[in-house]
Amino acid sequence: MARIRVPQPSLGWLRAQTAGRLLTPVLFAAAILVAWEAIIRLFKVPMYILPPPSAILVQFVMKFPLIWQYTLVTGQETLVGFGFAILFGVPMGLLVAISPFLRRTFYPLAVTLEMVPKIVFAPVFISWWGLGFAPKIYVVVLVCFFPIMLNGILAFTSLSLDLRRFCLSTGAGPLRTFFKVQLPAALPQLFVGIKAAAVNATVGATIAEWIGSDAGLGFYIQQAVGQYRMDIAFAIIFMLAALGLFVFWLVNLAEHLLIPWHISHRIPTGLG
C-alpha cells in the first residue's frame, strides 16, 4: 500500500532554534562592545572620560582579587538585608491584610514612607551606627521592605469572593484555609513584590557603601572615580550588573520551585 511521506521536522531543527534564542542576545551584546571599542579608538576619547571595553577587561582581571573581595561584602549586605526584608515584609503584609486596625494605622504610615526616597536614611543610619556592616543591612531592609509588604497586602486580600465562600462551606478553620488556599493563592503576587525588592537590594547596598564605608563595591567605585580611574569604575559596574543578575536569578529560581503552576504558562522572558 502506498503511503504518503510527510516530512517531519527533525530534532536538529528544534535544537537550532533554541541555540538561536541564546545566540541572538549574546551576538547583540558583542556587537555593542565592538562598536564601543571602535568609537573610543576612532575619536580618541580620553581614558578618564570613557575607557574602551578592552581596558575595562584588563582592569577587571588585574584588580579581580580586590573586586571579588568587595563583591562578597556587597553581596552579603544585599542578600542578608533582602532576606530580612522578606522575613518582615510578608508577615507584616499578612497582618495588615487581616487586621482592620493595622489597616487604619500602619497602612497609611507605610504608604507615606513609601513615598520618601528611602536612601536618604543611609547617612542617618551611618551617623547612628557607624561605617560597618549593620547600617548597610538596615538600608537594604528599608528599601526592600515596602514593595514586599505592600504587594503582600494585595496578595492576601485578593482572594475571590466565591473561593472564600467555598472555604466557608467546607467548615475549615482559619489556619487550614490559610495554608491550603490563601497562602498558595497569594504566592504570585508576593513574588511581584519580592522581584521589585530584588532590584532595590543591590542599589540600597551600593549607595549605602558610597555614603559611608570602608569596604564593598560602592566604596571602591567612589575611590576609583575620585582618582579618575574610569576603567576600574566600569569594571566594578560590570561586576555590580552580575551581582544584580545573580540576585534576580535566585528569586526566579525560588519562583520556579514554589509556583511552577504559575510560571508554566508564562511567556519566557529570557531571564531565569
Place this chain on the structure above:
Amino acid sequence: MTESVSIRGAEKTYQSKHGPVPALGPLDLEIEPGRFVSLVGPSGCGKSTLLLMIAGLLERSLGDISVAGLPVNRPLTNVGIVFQGNVLVDWRDVLGNIMLQIEMRGLKRQDYTQRAHELIASVGLTPFTHRHPHELSGGMQQRTAFCRALIHDPPLILMDEPLGALDAMTREQLRGDLEALWLAKRKTVIFVTHSIEEAVQLSDEVVVISPRPGKIVRRVEVDLPRPRTLAVRQSAEFQELVGDIKQIFLGYGVL
C-alpha cells in the same frame, strides 16, 4: 441521605445611599428531600441571593430558612456548592482540586481517592486527571467543579448558574452529565439558572421568580420521564412547559 429545605418569609433588603432596596421576597418555599428544583428568573431577581442565603453565606434580612429541620444561622457545611465563578485553584490538578474539598474538611484522602476517580470517569475526565486548570477547557473546569461539589457525598447540592459561562454546545453536554450524576444519587438539588429550557430539562420542579424584588410567581411540576433524552425534549409536553414559563416572563416584559 438527603435533606429537605424550608424557607418561610425570607427577605433580603440592601442598604443604599437612597435608602433600603428590596432585593428579594418575602417568599416561602418547601423543598422535599431528593428533589431537583430549579429557580428560574431574570437577571437581578435575587435567585442567586436566595441560594447564598440557603447556604448560610449571606445574611437574610427577615424570615427563616432551615435545612433538614435545623435553622441556617452560619455557613452550611453538609452541602456541596457549585459557584457561578470558577473556583478551581491554579496550583492543583483535577484530582487535587476535587480532593481540596476532602482536605479542607479534615477527612482522610485515601478514603475518597477511589470515589474521586469514579467521579472523574463519570464526567469523562480520566485522561485529564493530572492536568491543571489552565490546561482545561471551560467545560472541563466546570465538570471538575461538579466533582468537587459531590466528592464528600453531601445530602444537599446548591448550584448557582453553573453552566452560565459556557458555550451552547458545551452547556448541552453538561446538562446531560449533570442529570446522570443526579440520577445516580438523587440528592436534593437547588439549581439556579436563567435558561428556561435548562430548568425544564433538569428539574422535578421549576420555581419561577419575578423580576426584582424576586417573588415566587409559579411552581411548575415537570413530570417527564428521565433521562430527558432528545426525544423527551422534543415532545409536546416539554415544549408546552417551556412555553408556559416563557409566557409568564412575557407578562413581566422581560422576554
